[in-house]
Amino acid sequence: MSGGARTSAPHLRMTGMAVSRIHAEPDIVVVGGGLMGACLAWGLARQGLRVCVLDEGDIALRASRANFALIWVQGKGLGFPAYTAWTKAAAAAWPQLASDLKSDTGIDVGLDQPGGFTLCLSDRELQANVDALKRLHNQPGAVAHPYEVLDHGQTKAPLPSIGPDVSGAIYCPLDGHVNSLRLFRALHTAFKTGGIDYRADHVVDTIEPHAGGFVLKGAWGEIGAPKAVLAAGLGNVRLAPMVGLDAPMKPSRGQIIVTEKASPFLRYPIVTVRQTDEGGIMIGDSEEADSASLTIDHAISSVMADRAIRMFPLLADLNVVRTWSALRVMTLDGCPVYEQSQSHPGAFITMAHSGVTLAPQHAYDLAQAIAAGAMPDEIAVFGTRRFHVPACA
Amino acid sequence: MFRRAPDRIRDQVTFTFDEIPITASGGDTVAAALLAAGIRVCRTTPASGAPRGPYCMMGVCFECLVRIDGTGNRQGCLVPVQEGMKVETQKGSHVLSAEPAP
Amino acid sequence: MTSITGSEAAHTVKDLAEAYDVIVIGAGPAGLSAATAVSSLGARTLLVDENQTPGGQIYRSILLAQTADHQRLGKDYWKGREIAETFLRSGSQYAPATTAWSIGPANDDGGQLIGYDVGVSAEGAARLIRARQVVLATGALERPFPIPGWTLPGVMTVGAAQIALKTSGLIPEGRVVIAGTGPLLYLLATQLIEAGATVAAVLDTTPRSNWLKALRHLPTFLTSPYIVKGLRLLRTVLRRTKVVRWVSALSAEGTGELNEVVWMAGGQEHRMPADLLLLHQGVVPNVNFSNAAGSKHVWDEAQLAFRSQVDEWYETSVPGIAIAGDGAGIRGAEAADLQGKLAGLGCASRLGLIGGEDREQRASSLKVQLTKVTRGREFLDALYQPCKAFRVPQNPETIVCRCEETSAAQIRASVSAGAIGPNQMKVFLRSGMGPCQGRLCGLTVTELIADERGVSPDTVGYYRLRFPIKPLRLRELASLPQSDAAKIAVLADLADTHRSKTN
Numbered sequence: 001m002s003g004g005a006r007t008s009a010p011h012l013r014m015t016g017m018a019v020s021r022i023h024a025e026p027d028i029v030v031v032g033g034g035l036m037g038a039c040l041a042w043g044l045a046r047q048g049l050r051v052c053v054l055d056e057g058d059i060a061l062r063a064s065r066a067n068f069a070l071i072w073v074q075g076k077g078l079g080f081p082a083y084t085a086w087t088k089a090a091a092a093a094w095p096q097l098a099s100d101l102k103s104d105t106g107i108d109v110g111l112d113q114p115g116g117f118t119l120c121l122s123d124r125e126l127q128a129n130v131d132a133l134k135r136l137h138n139q140p141g142a143v144a145h146p147y148e149v150l151d152h153g154q155t156k157a158p159l160p161s162i163g164p165d166v167s168g169a170i171y172c173p174l175d176g177h178v179n180s181l182r183l184f185r186a187l188h189t190a191f192k193t194g195g196i197d198y199r200a201d202h203v204v205d206t207i208e209p210h211a212g213g214f215v216l217k218g219a220w221g222e223i224g225a226p227k228a229v230l231a232a233g234l235g236n237v238r239l240a241p242m243v244g245l246d247a248p249m250k251p252s253r254g255q256i257i258v259t260e261k262a263s264p265f266l267r268y269p270i271v272t273v274r275q276t277d278e279g280g281i282m283i284g285d286s287e288e289a290d291s292a293s294l295t296i297d298h299a300i301s302s303v304m305a306d307r308a309i310r311m312f313p314l315l316a317d318l319n320v321v322r323t324w325s326a327l328r329v330m331t332l333d334g335c336p337v338y339e340q341s342q343s344h345p346g347a348f349i350t351m352a353h354s355g356v357t358l359a360p361q362h363a364y365d366l367a368q369a370i371a372a373g374a375m376p377d378e379i380a381v382f383g384t385r386r387f388h389v390p391a392c393a
Numbered sequence: 394m395f396r397r398a399p400d401r402i403r404d405q406v407t408f409t410f411d412e413i414p415i416t417a418s419g420g421d422t423v424a425a426a427l428l429a430a431g432i433r434v435c436r437t438t439p440a441s442g443a444p445r446g447p448y449c450m451m452g453v454c455f456e457c458l459v460r461i462d463g464t465g466n467r468q469g470c471l472v473p474v475q476e477g478m479k480v481e482t483q484k485g486s487h488v489l490s491a492e493p494a495p
Numbered sequence: 496m497t498s499i500t501g502s503e504a505a506h507t508v509k510d511l512a513e514a515y516d517v518i519v520i521g522a523g524p525a526g527l528s529a530a531t532a533v534s535s536l537g538a539r540t541l542l543v544d545e546n547q548t549p550g551g552q553i554y555r556s557i558l559l560a561q562t563a564d565h566q567r568l569g570k571d572y573w574k575g576r577e578i579a580e581t582f583l584r585s586g587s588q589y590a591p592a593t594t595a596w597s598i599g600p601a602n603d604d605g606g607q608l609i610g611y612d613v614g615v616s617a618e619g620a621a622r623l624i625r626a627r628q629v630v631l632a633t634g635a636l637e638r639p640f641p642i643p644g645w646t647l648p649g650v651m652t653v654g655a656a657q658i659a660l661k662t663s664g665l666i667p668e669g670r671v672v673i674a675g676t677g678p679l680l681y682l683l684a685t686q687l688i689e690a691g692a693t694v695a696a697v698l699d700t701t702p703r704s705n706w707l708k709a710l711r712h713l714p715t716f717l718t719s720p721y722i723v724k725g726l727r728l729l730r731t732v733l734r735r736t737k738v739v740r741w742v743s744a745l746s747a748e749g750t751g752e753l754n755e756v757v758w759m760a761g762g763q764e765h766r767m768p769a770d771l772l773l774l775h776q777g778v779v780p781n782v783n784f785s786n787a788a789g790s791k792h793v794w795d796e797a798q799l800a801f802r803s804q805v806d807e808w809y810e811t812s813v814p815g816i817a818i819a820g821d822g823a824g825i826r827g828a829e830a831a832d833l834q835g836k837l838a839g840l841g842c843a844s845r846l847g848l849i850g851g852e853d854r855e856q857r858a859s860s861l862k863v864q865l866t867k868v869t870r871g872r873e874f875l876d877a878l879y880q881p882c883k884a885f886r887v888p889q890n891p892e893t894i895v896c897r898c899e900e901t902s903a904a905q906i907r908a909s910v911s912a913g914a915i916g917p918n919q920m921k922v923f924l925r926s927g928m929g930p931c932q933g934r935l936c937g938l939t940v941t942e943l944i945a946d947e948r949g950v951s952p953d954t955v956g957y958y959r960l961r962f963p964i965k966p967l968r969l970r971e972l973a974s975l976p977q978s979d980a981a982k983i984a985v986l987a988d989l990a991d992t993h994r995s996k997t998n
Binding site for chain 3: 394398420421428433438440443446449450451452453455458466470471473
Binding site: 065128259283287296300301303317 | 597599600612614623909912913914915916917918919922923924925928929930932955956959961962963966967968969970971972973974975976977978980981982984985986987988989992993995
């Protein structure tokens, strides 16, 4: 399987990069080494392919580094029931992924799926959330997920530290979270055991069809393979048209607040507040469609901090150590895009903003489909055709 | 470990460290006052529980973290001592007062 | 309000105006002089100082110092007094015990940059203050000195002992060992000895080979102001304590606290019981603020550190943000004072308070003086360049990131696992994610990665830092102004339900 001839690759040696394996002729090139690309690469290698990952350098947009580490099912798929099903399947498959990564690398990614809460700070908020879930469950072809609507008292039982402003919550037993830094580390460490050729500082400038496959070029040189996957997140917009693909995205900027480590007080993830297994609290989340700038807007930080304190008053004295701002990989309807190019078969595009939740789907089902070169229905439904269908009146 | 130059003792300020009364000089930071009293361990780390004490005295190392009047993780080298201050060892990470979740 | 802080001192953030022409951050010589210079030209100026009284680190507590300190601390320290007093007499507002934690661009409705919002915090309350120009004068910090056992209580920096001496008149007692390299090493040893400390040994880690490299800068050095001072310091120390040269390895040992210092010299291991180990191997620019503000940084091969790229008026690559003093490259206190004045002139001209010709005229003698006081710098930089063994830990168990307790071995292992730069390294090991924000590990991590990859530190780069560059409490963040757009960003169509309790 991993027999690719070792070549002397002078450009690699000059940069002194530590590569664990060099494939002269990979079976597939994955463009992008973030969460999407890493999960796919790992999964494709398990399918028996020789995989090469081309990643950017140390300072890059890297949307998935700014993740909130949630494995979140509740509320997903309004307007797109197949997405609800896909997300439920992901949550169910997470224990397998965690276990496989543990066997491959010895790293425990800290998976915890105790269920999660959306906390509401007014009756109207609670009602709006309940209404949205009702619409989700009543839509044509709806896929249901379990959930409970709780009042203040019922929320206080599992979450004793909530403040008096919490009017209630929606609880979904399928929700959870993971230590996303260890997930990244596990995937990258697993590259070695899987014989994956991972190359950082390899920004892809162009991708073109060549000899029945593709050749990808950059300042570092070029590489050819019969198949290529565009998993470059925000970079997909530039690359997609080169291989007859579409990367329909809309701008979406988000901010996160990170606090110092605190003694454990919150095991359950809240959609906007979670405590990592190392103790730090992460607070989110915001969405702006009109900002491409990554400077922090403190007015947004203030609203998020204010809400977090109203949800959990004891957070007020914690030190904030970092605020993040990042652009999401947000498709036009917020649901994933997975597609094989019709004009350039063998070229694929994969995009999703819920890279943590969907990690097992990418690592298993999607990798399998890409390796086989054919998308089953439950994946084909995420093609870009859906954006071309005229909206129903 | 440190003694005070006799010409530098200003007005006395008394505070407690883990309930032990300590006399400091007005103008001392909490960290300096602890060092002057022979105390050089002021916290244990969140990662491993290792003992740490003031290292840089200028607010960049974050080793001199102590709990002051109930607020945790304060940099002792940036806080001037006050009469009656209650200073405590910062044990591990910032303690949140509520009970842990089930 | 005492005269130490002047009549213009702001004691809480409520005392501050909504906006100033210039906000200066840091009250060392560069900050004090920049504020004095620009306010004397008519700019409405605020100086934000984390400490209680002006002076920064080098002139720490200068206004509280008595005559006995003049004897103890030397005449260079005393120069700071005039700089601080001049500042307090200037029209600037002074905000002591106030931490600046962020700088964000402020744009008008057309999207044009009109200034900056500086986040400040004092007495547990935060505010955003507008400035048309910002001068960072955040100075330097000690180069990390990662040796096995450096996290043991009882191991501190030489700077720490100097601060304890200046601010509280504390003199180390017991078995005191001073170790490292650099001009400040002998300066402090002298100060401590004159103050009555029993210094058991000075372990000099200056590599022998540096003398050869420094030799070509010797002629300039011999005509510089440093030479006389340097020789005098050296003589004092040699006379009064044991000096060990060419120390090639160093470690601190003890269970829970420092007990013994161990070193290698002349191919042999030596041990000495110790109560206090003071480490120093030079100072490096404190880049956290300028980095987070987006200034371009360059790797200085002579000083083996990153510093902000600046023009002749100390403006960084970010328009309207200047950095002067050691923060822009280590040149010492006298240079910092002059750079502060030049940066002040740069600000004043960008604000339209003085014209180009006027600026050139005022600057010319300052530039001449600057060349004079920095004469001999290359010699010192070359002579005191810490050797690689003390910058890139040889013992794999050495803790590199003190906050997260990450070792050199773990960092090297992560490079081969794919962490080719310090920002990927953060993801792998959390190094640099602790409260000190890389101040004590950044350079070590960069150099370790560079060493492991066989490339230059310049290629590897540095941590990308983010605001707040000093912590503030969550409730302080929650008390900042909340716009309608912000509520929509967080709550979408439920934005109208958000009523802040903390405002």
